[in-house]
Amino acid sequence: MKIHNFSAGPCILPDEVFQKMSEAVLNFNNSGSSIMEISHRRADAQEVMDTSIQLVKELLQVPDTHEVIFTQGGASLQFVMVPFNMMKVNGSAAYLETGAWAKGAIKEAKKLGNVEIIASSADQNFNYIPKDYTVPSNVDYFHCTSNNTIFGTQMKSFPESSVPVVCDMSSDILSKPLDVSKFDVIYAGAQKNMGPAGSVMAIVNKEVLGKTGRDIPSYLDYQIHINKGSAFNTWPVLAIYGVMLNLQWLKNQGGVAGISKINQEKAELLYSEIDRNGLFTGTAVVEDRSEMNATFVLNNEDLKSEFDKMWKEAGISSLNGHRDVGGYRASMYNALPLESVQVLVDVMKAFEQKFG
Amino acid sequence: MKIHNFSAGPCILPDEVFQKMSEAVLNFNNSGSSIMEISHRRADAQEVMDTSIQLVKELLQVPDTHEVIFTQGGASLQFVMVPFNMMKVNGSAAYLETGAWAKGAIKEAKKLGNVEIIASSADQNFNYIPKDYTVPSNVDYFHCTSNNTIFGTQMKSFPESSVPVVCDMSSDILSKPLDVSKFDVIYAGAQKNMGPAGSVMAIVNKEVLGKTGRDIPSYLDYQIHINKGSAFNTWPVLAIYGVMLNLQWLKNQGGVAGISKINQEKAELLYSEIDRNGLFTGTAVVEDRSEMNATFVLNNEDLKSEFDKMWKEAGISSLNGHRDVGGYRASMYNALPLESVQVLVDVMKAFEQKFG
Numbered sequence: 001m002k003i004h005n006f007s008a009g010p011c012i013l014p015d016e017v018f019q020k021m022s023e024a025v026l027n028f029n030n031s032g033s034s035i036m037e038i039s040h041r042r043a044d045a046q047e048v049m050d051t052s053i054q055l056v057k058e059l060l061q062v063p064d065t066h067e068v069i070f071t072q073g074g075a076s077l078q079f080v081m082v083p084f085n086m087m088k089v090n091g092s093a094a095y096l097e098t099g100a101w102a103k104g105a106i107k108e109a110k111k112l113g114n115v116e117i118i119a120s121s122a123d124q125n126f127n128y129i130p131k132d133y134t135v136p137s138n139v140d141y142f143h144c145t146s147n148n149t150i151f152g153t154q155m156k157s158f159p160e161s162s163v164p165v166v167c168d169m170s171s172d173i174l175s176k177p178l179d180v181s182k183f184d185v186i187y188a189g190a191q192k193n194m195g196p197a198g199s200v201m202a203i204v205n206k207e208v209l210g211k212t213g214r215d216i217p218s219y220l221d222y223q224i225h226i227n228k229g230s231a232f233n234t235w236p237v238l239a240i241y242g243v244m245l246n247l248q249w250l251k252n253q254g255g256v257a258g259i260s261k262i263n264q265e266k267a268e269l270l271y272s273e274i275d276r277n278g279l280f281t282g283t284a285v286v287e288d289r290s291e292m293n294a295t296f297v298l299n300n301e302d303l304k305s306e307f308d309k310m311w312k313e314a315g316i317s318s319l320n321g322h323r324d325v326g327g328y329r330a331s332m333y334n335a336l337p338l339e340s341v342q343v344l345v346d347v348m349k350a351f352e353q354k355f356g
Numbered sequence: 357m358k359i360h361n362f363s364a365g366p367c368i369l370p371d372e373v374f375q376k377m378s379e380a381v382l383n384f385n386n387s388g389s390s391i392m393e394i395s396h397r398r399a400d401a402q403e404v405m406d407t408s409i410q411l412v413k414e415l416l417q418v419p420d421t422h423e424v425i426f427t428q429g430g431a432s433l434q435f436v437m438v439p440f441n442m443m444k445v446n447g448s449a450a451y452l453e454t455g456a457w458a459k460g461a462i463k464e465a466k467k468l469g470n471v472e473i474i475a476s477s478a479d480q481n482f483n484y485i486p487k488d489y490t491v492p493s494n495v496d497y498f499h500c501t502s503n504n505t506i507f508g509t510q511m512k513s514f515p516e517s518s519v520p521v522v523c524d525m526s527s528d529i530l531s532k533p534l535d536v537s538k539f540d541v542i543y544a545g546a547q548k549n550m551g552p553a554g555s556v557m558a559i560v561n562k563e564v565l566g567k568t569g570r571d572i573p574s575y576l577d578y579q580i581h582i583n584k585g586s587a588f589n590t591w592p593v594l595a596i597y598g599v600m601l602n603l604q605w606l607k608n609q610g611g612v613a614g615i616s617k618i619n620q621e622k623a624e625l626l627y628s629e630i631d632r633n634g635l636f637t638g639t640a641v642v643e644d645r646s647e648m649n650a651t652f653v654l655n656n657e658d659l660k661s662e663f664d665k666m667w668k669e670a671g672i673s674s675l676n677g678h679r680d681v682g683g684y685r686a687s688m689y690n691a692l693p694l695e696s697v698q699v700l701v702d703v704m705k706a707f708e709q710k711f712g
Binding site for chain 2: 003008011012013018022025026034036042071075080104108191197199215216232233235237238
């Protein structure tokens with residue numbers, strides 16, 4: 001039976017990525033060697049990294065002021081790298097608190113300086129995006145999280161800012177067009193729309209670096225990764241090959257503009273059903289709903305085992321919500337086909353017919 | 357033609373690891389899902405991490421005082437994590453300087469405190485292991501590098517120390533039996549004897565943590581990774597699956613005791629030929645020669661293109677030495693079969709017959 005994979009990440013990737021990765025593990029580019037056993041310094045490995053960086057630049061129309069790097073440690077290490085690279089000694093930063101990952105970023109920045117939480121949606125368990133705030137002009141940078149995987153909210157616009165803007169886009173990067181020039185640091189763990197878990201991508205405005213007065217540990221220093229073309233140390237060749245294949249697939253879908261139309265269609269299909277169906281309620285405020293992660297609950301929790309049985313029988317996997325929200329979470333990343341959302345919607349309709 | 361892969365890392369891994377990885381990329385444990393698309397929190401993914409940790413403990417007989425963790429960022433991030441976790445505020449550490457990677461570790465420690473280089477082989481381009489030194493008792497820890505991949509040297513014994521001992525074992529971990537109890541932190545990038553590039557393993561004596569007075573960034577904190585069972589954030593499922601398969605293969609070879617015999621046999625075969633053959637000279641001092649990386653040069657550099665042609669025709673790959681040493685480097689990690697070393701030795705003999 002076909003599996004409809006709504007996992008929040010690591011998550012579904014295109015079938016052709018799996019096929020090509022599987023082949024390359026045995027025989028990379030007909031070299032007779034596995035992609036796992038070649039040096040990252042070999043020309044054909046170097047091409048994998050260079051192509052991945054180039055594809056990000058092309059797909060997101062990254063301006064020349066910015067550079068693209070791939071490192072390791074996920075967004076959690078970016079939480080540390082951002083203040084090391086952006087916060088002056090005895091400096092400060094403004095953070096928008098929109099969920100668990102934003103809180104994680106705030107926690108790390110506080111270890112290096114003063115953090116001002118300029119707005120928070122903690123009062124309603126992060127079910128909305130705060131909008132009534134002003135980014136101060138006397139901080140070193142402003143940090144926000146564009147998509148909150150756990151709570152199903154997404155920033156549809158970004159505030160005016162006179163200071164550098166840093167954004168964690170781990171769960172909605174490459175899902176739609178983006179004006180990169182409005183951001184100074186964008187970072188994103190690969191394991192949603194970019195590839196397998198094991199790498200994290202950053203897009204950095206080179207002009208904002210080198211201003212903190214800190215002696216930055218080398219691995220945490222954006223400038224070093226930029227200078228070394230993301231090969232400061234041994235990079236995860238297998239993981240980046242997965243990223244490259246995934247970016248090539250995205251390009252063939254019409255890039256971010258092309259995939260954005262399908263992502264909108266998927267989100268509309270599911271949210272329409274959540275709103276129409278009397279047995280379910282969406283948890284996020286309507287205007288802040290995420291196109292990537294739709295969170296919803298049963299109005300009658302007593303029916304949980306019945307609904308769970310039905311979606312599992314339909315081949316749906318990984319629909320359970322995060323423990324912080326409960327209920328259900330349908331993650332609809334780039335590689336999830338419309339067909340899978342239709343299967344979920346059909347199950348919700350059948351469930352209504354039976355128990356409504 | 358069979359490839360004899362002498363790459364210094366990422367390097368050869370067992371064929372059965374490639375086969376099983378390739379299958380799991382398409383269909384992990386007959387679940388119908390790729391190992392790249394499942395959540396790291398799923399029970400069958402969790403089992404991959406738990407089994408990997410357990411196998412390290414079993415293979416190296418890790419005592420209960422120590423814990424095993426897997427993180428990302430390679431040994432280069434460990435260079436940063438070690439002083440953050442081990443060096444007191446305004447503290448100091450003693451480092452042994454035996455090569456390029458030791459220098460990298462020293463550079464990062466200096467950013468956090470006072471570093472005393474208690475011995476160095478820089479005077480002879482790191483072709484030996486210094487032995488005439490005493491580890492001071494008034495430092496926070498002593499750091500050394502057990503195997504110097506670039507220079508072909510290896511520590512055959514470790515000094516007495518009254519302070520905690522930290523060792524970078526990236527390129528000889530799991531190649532032979534080891535008394536873990538004599539070390540307080542051992543770390544090793546996976547991409548030599550452990551698996552594909554993309555993870556780094558650390559074995560940490562829990563009793564030495566929490567004594568620095570530092571507010572450690574979360575990702576850099578050993579205690580957090582220990583507390584979270586190496587799942588503080590999304591870990592690289594694909595890479596760790598490769599580690600698990602490789603550790604299982606090693607267990608089936610008779611563990612570190614079994615592989616150690618073969619590694620000794622391979623090293624003896626090659627070093628005997630280097631010493632016997634009048635056209636070559638080994639670059640490392642004999643008593644400090646590495647079992648993992650044999651470095652040697654041609655006595656007559658004019659014959660380089662002839663020798664290069666011969667070994668390439670024999671199916672040998674990645675034999676060129678690092679630019680810091682020149683000449684040749686034969687890396688003989690666990691998965692390299694004795695047969696491949698024999699092919700190299702046969703080429704060296706044939707080369708001597710033709711040009712000797």
